[in-house]
Amino acid sequence: xxxxxxxxxxxxxxxxxxxxxxxxxxxxxxxxxxxxxxxxxxxxxxxxxxxxxxxxxxxxxxxxxxxxxxxxxxxxxxxxxxxxxxxxxxxxxxxxxxxxxxxxxxxxxxxxxxxxxxxxxxxxxxxxxxxxxxxxxxxxxxxxxxxxxxxxxxxxxxxxxxxxxxxxxxxxxxxxxxxxxxxxxxxxxxxxxxxxxxxxxxxxxxxxxxxxxxxxxxxxxxxxxxxxxxxxxxxxxxxxxxxxxxxxxxxxxxxxxxxxxxxxxxxxxxxxxxxxxxxxxxxxxxxxxxxxxxxxxxxxxxxxxxxxxxxxxxxxxxxxxxxxxxxxxxxxxxxxxxxxxxxxxxxxxxxxxxxxxxxxxxxxxxxxxxxxxxxxxxxxxxxxxxxxxxxxxxxxxxxxxxxxxxxxxxxxxxxxxxxxxxxxxxxxxxxxxxxxxxxxxxxxxxxxxxxxxxxxxxxxxxxxxxxxxxxxx
DNA sequence: TCCACTCACACATTTGAATAGG
DNA sequence: ACCTATTCAAATGTGTGAGTGG
Numbered sequence: 001x002x003x004x005x006x007x008x009x010x011x012x013x014x015x016x017x018x019x020x021x022x023x024x025x026x027x028x029x030x031x032x033x034x035x036x037x038x039x040x041x042x043x044x045x046x047x048x049x050x051x052x053x054x055x056x057x058x059x060x061x062x063x064x065x066x067x068x069x070x071x072x073x074x075x076x077x078x079x080x081x082x083x084x085x086x087x088x089x090x091x092x093x094x095x096x097x098x099x100x101x102x103x104x105x106x107x108x109x110x111x112x113x114x115x116x117x118x119x120x121x122x123x124x125x126x127x128x129x130x131x132x133x134x135x136x137x138x139x140x141x142x143x144x145x146x147x148x149x150x151x152x153x154x155x156x157x158x159x160x161x162x163x164x165x166x167x168x169x170x171x172x173x174x175x176x177x178x179x180x181x182x183x184x185x186x187x188x189x190x191x192x193x194x195x196x197x198x199x200x201x202x203x204x205x206x207x208x209x210x211x212x213x214x215x216x217x218x219x220x221x222x223x224x225x226x227x228x229x230x231x232x233x234x235x236x237x238x239x240x241x242x243x244x245x246x247x248x249x250x251x252x253x254x255x256x257x258x259x260x261x262x263x264x265x266x267x268x269x270x271x272x273x274x275x276x277x278x279x280x281x282x283x284x285x286x287x288x289x290x291x292x293x294x295x296x297x298x299x300x301x302x303x304x305x306x307x308x309x310x311x312x313x314x315x316x317x318x319x320x321x322x323x324x325x326x327x328x329x330x331x332x333x334x335x336x337x338x339x340x341x342x343x344x345x346x347x348x349x350x351x352x353x354x355x356x357x358x359x360x361x362x363x364x365x366x367x368x369x370x371x372x373x374x375x376x377x378x379x380x381x382x383x384x385x386x387x388x389x390x391x392x393x394x395x396x397x398x399x400x401x402x403x404x405x406x407x408x409x410x411x412x413x414x415x416x417x418x419x420x421x422x423x424x425x426x427x428x429x430x431x432x433x434x435x436x437x438x439x440x441x442x443x444x445x446x447x448x449x450x451x452x453x454x455x456x457x458x459x460x461x462x463x464x465x466x467x468x469x470x471x472x473x
Numbered sequence: 474t475c476c477a478c479t480c481a482c483a484c485a486t487t488t489g490a491a492t493a494g495g
Numbered sequence: 496a497c498c499t500a501t502t503c504a505a506a507t508g509t510g511t512g513a514g515t516g517g
Contacts, residue, residue: 069510072479076508109476156478169477207478208510215510224509226485479515487507494500 047087088139110210
């Protein structure tokens with residue numbers, strides 16, 4: 001499916017809901033559901049687009065059934081969320097946020113190489129929203145480079161006071177990305193917002209990896225896990241320099257081979273090539289029984305599940321958007337901005353991007369946190385950032401290094417454990433129902449422009465996952 | 474006995490202050 | 496005085512595997 005089909009198949013979907021001064025408009029496209037919220041002048045909001053920058057890496061994980069380690073002190077996500085946006089008003093301020101919503105109301109267990117439903121989900125933990133530390137920032141700031149959410153952390157500690165996003169282990173979640181036009185966090189409630197999610201970013205929260213393939217994939221791709229690679233775990237640091245460079249080279253070559261434009265002809269998206277088939281992962285050909293025993297094998301019909309009729313329909317203002325390939329135009333070359341070139345292994349996703357973007361200007365990508373900010377002159381270091389220990393619904397990370405940044409007062413939590421999963425409709429399936437997004441085998445043919453044929457809009461359910469503390473407004 | 478979970482560990486990268494040089 | 500590049504120690508991020516507790 002091409003983006004033009006998306007564009008032309010927009011149907012004014014359902015309803016208008018007036019909530020105080022907030023106007024919510026829900027659209028549904030074929031595969032994209034969008035809700036615009038905000039004042040009547042929010043026309044431009046409809047043009048906001050978001051792309052997942054490292055979607056190929058995400059898809060690699062997704063095909064195996066992504067697992068994210070959660071720990072008490074908090075654990076980063078890997079792959080981490082790296083998004084790019086376009087269509088913002090250059091000089092209007094925006095807040096970028098992320099939250100996690102349950103994919104369904106089940107608890108899972110890993111049994112004999114696949115995920116199975118282990119019962120009803122536990123009561124929903126405190127719902128928190130991660131706010132990008134640059135927020136608020138003008139639209140041109142967000143659009144000039146990818147937005148890295150590297151520092152987002154997940155925890156299973158319901159008493160967490162560091163503002164990490166709290167999740168339950170053995171439950172499935174889907175990250176959502178929100179862009180809100182607002183001059184500060186206080187006015188976010190009033191701002192025009194749009195929400196995006198990417199099917200390939202859903203994951204199962206775990207305290208220890210269950211699927212060894214996920215473990216291997218993480219070790220292969222995550223620079224911090226380098227010590228566990230094949231050369232032997234806990235390799236001595238003896239010739240760390242040469243050893244590291246050799247590793248990097250091998251990894252770099254491997255990635256370049258894996259992700260070439262030829263392999264992914266529709267990445268980036270090219271409308272004139274929309275009929276091309278992308279390689280389909282031949283899961284049957286993977287060999288061993290274990291190999292083709294994808295955690296998704298137990299999925300029901302892709303039309304069921306998360307966003308299906310039986311599943312929850314939580315994302316009132318959500319756009320299920322095609323991956324990065326859909327919006328190559330705002331992937332800008334930043335090479336001049338990056339004096340330091342990351343070693344290949346340290347920015348695998350970047351390499352991945354570069355490799356299939358070879359027809360574009362060279363792009364040297366390093367994490368935003370590292371390159372987009374001038375040295376901090378004043379500001380709030382971690383030690384100066386007061387912990388959000390009032391059960392915040394908004395996770396406020398360390399201030400941006402580029403500017404004193406917003407240091408808002410804590411947003412008092414609206415969430416409560418009252419948000420139990422009993423609120424979510426749907427019965428317990430006999431087995432893992434899997435996500436609503438397509439089964440990998442179905443996903444593959446539309447690799448670059450996935451088709452999501454389910455409705456996402458439901459304002460009522462949106463309120464069950466508050467981005468902010470309504471109680472403080 | 475099983476399973477989810479915690480924690481200390483070794484190893485790697487990242488960060489940021491200090492320093493040197495232009 | 497200012498800027499940039501380099502160095503290096505500390506901080507931080509990884510998965511592992513043994514141990515714990517329900």
